[in-house]
Amino acid sequence: MGIFADTRSYVSEFWRAWNQFWFRPTDPATISLIRLLAGGMLLYTHLVWSLDLSSFFGSEGWLPVEYMRRLQGDQWSVWSLFFWIKPVWLLWTVHIFALLIFLCLMLGFFSRTAALLAFPLAVSYVHRISPGAFFGLDKANCMLALYLMLGPCGARYSLDSLRRSRRGDTTPVPPSASANLAIRLLQMHLCIIYLFSALAKLGGENWQAGTAVWWAVANQEYQSLDMTWLANWPVLVALATHVTVFWELFYCALVWNRFTRPLAIWLAVFIHAGIAACMGMITFGLAMIFANFAFLSPATVRRWVDPWARRVAKMLGGR
Numbered sequence: 001m002g003i004f005a006d007t008r009s010y011v012s013e014f015w016r017a018w019n020q021f022w023f024r025p026t027d028p029a030t031i032s033l034i035r036l037l038a039g040g041m042l043l044y045t046h047l048v049w050s051l052d053l054s055s056f057f058g059s060e061g062w063l064p065v066e067y068m069r070r071l072q073g074d075q076w077s078v079w080s081l082f083f084w085i086k087p088v089w090l091l092w093t094v095h096i097f098a099l100l101i102f103l104c105l106m107l108g109f110f111s112r113t114a115a116l117l118a119f120p121l122a123v124s125y126v127h128r129i130s131p132g133a134f135f136g137l138d139k140a141n142c143m144l145a146l147y148l149m150l151g152p153c154g155a156r157y158s159l160d161s162l163r164r165s166r167r168g169d170t171t172p173v174p175p176s177a178s179a180n181l182a183i184r185l186l187q188m189h190l191c192i193i194y195l196f197s198a199l200a201k202l203g204g205e206n207w208q209a210g211t212a213v214w215w216a217v218a219n220q221e222y223q224s225l226d227m228t229w230l231a232n233w234p235v236l237v238a239l240a241t242h243v244t245v246f247w248e249l250f251y252c253a254l255v256w257n258r259f260t261r262p263l264a265i266w267l268a269v270f271i272h273a274g275i276a277a278c279m280g281m282i283t284f285g286l287a288m289i290f291a292n293f294a295f296l297s298p299a300t301v302r303r304w305v306d307p308w309a310r311r312v313a314k315m316l317g318g319r
Contacts, residue, residue, distance in 0.1 A: 039106030108158020
């Protein structure tokens with residue numbers, strides 16, 4: 001009986017901890033900050049398509065719809081609104097509508113509706129241009145948009161919260177279980193990304209030799225800063241290469257411990273900022289830094305962001 005009682009107690013404790021991890025109500029400050037940043041990234045990166053919209057997304061563009069259908073075959077999961085759009089005027093109408101949705105998401109205007117629409121729209125763009133122009137930035141955008149659908153991403157730092165303030169609604173923003181669920185899923189997604197990225201690197205000859213960082217920064221196709229001076233510092237190159245693999249491989253362990261979490265997050269900021277600065281991948285680097293903000297506690301976010309939010313609200317006539 002003692003063994004069964006201990007087992008029952010262990011299962012009960014595990015179930016309680018599981019529910020606490022996923023569904024404990026939490027302040028939606030973190031997901032609100034990510035909405036603001038990710039919404040701005042979605043708006044900017046899709047606004048750029050306007051420079052040559054028809055060539056990328058038109059039915060007879062660089063990747064014609066019929067060619068895409070033959071390429072994708074019976075993959076029912078690959079769908080896009082742009083597969084059914086032929087007139088150029090309708091293409092621009094849908095594109096402008098999508099930009100307005102991304103703008104609403106960034107500003108937090110009808111946030112829940114904007115979040116629900118932003119994800120399928122972002123996926124539509126990605127599936128239409130894939131594989132011709134499908135990169136890590138597109139995956140990061142869709143990842144962020146996916147989890148914003150799940151929580152009250154407009155609870156803070158939004159026009160929605162400003163409207164509530166103007167109406168005299170001074171009720172504190174309640175903790176939310178869905179906000180916690182969305183953040184937890186994003187955190188787990190990041191851990192999986194970094195783990196499998198590290199496992200892939202472990203099989204790479206240049207990563208094993210400690211020269212991968214050199215080949216990355218010396219590639220003139222992506223080079224935005226001249227880092228060829230690193231050729232005179234092979235030990236530094238090797239250190240940067242192996243630290244990158246170590247960080248990705250053990251990110252899923254380091255980031256959950258409150259003592260090592262700052263190290264994991266600051267390494268994420270440093271590495272992705274380095275990619276942005278040295279390899280010209282500014283938007284991708286920023287998007288991944290925004291995703292890592294999922295590990296910032298709501299208290300930390302509010303300490304950093306609330307003073308700025310109050311100033312903006314006062315400028316806009318809020319309370």
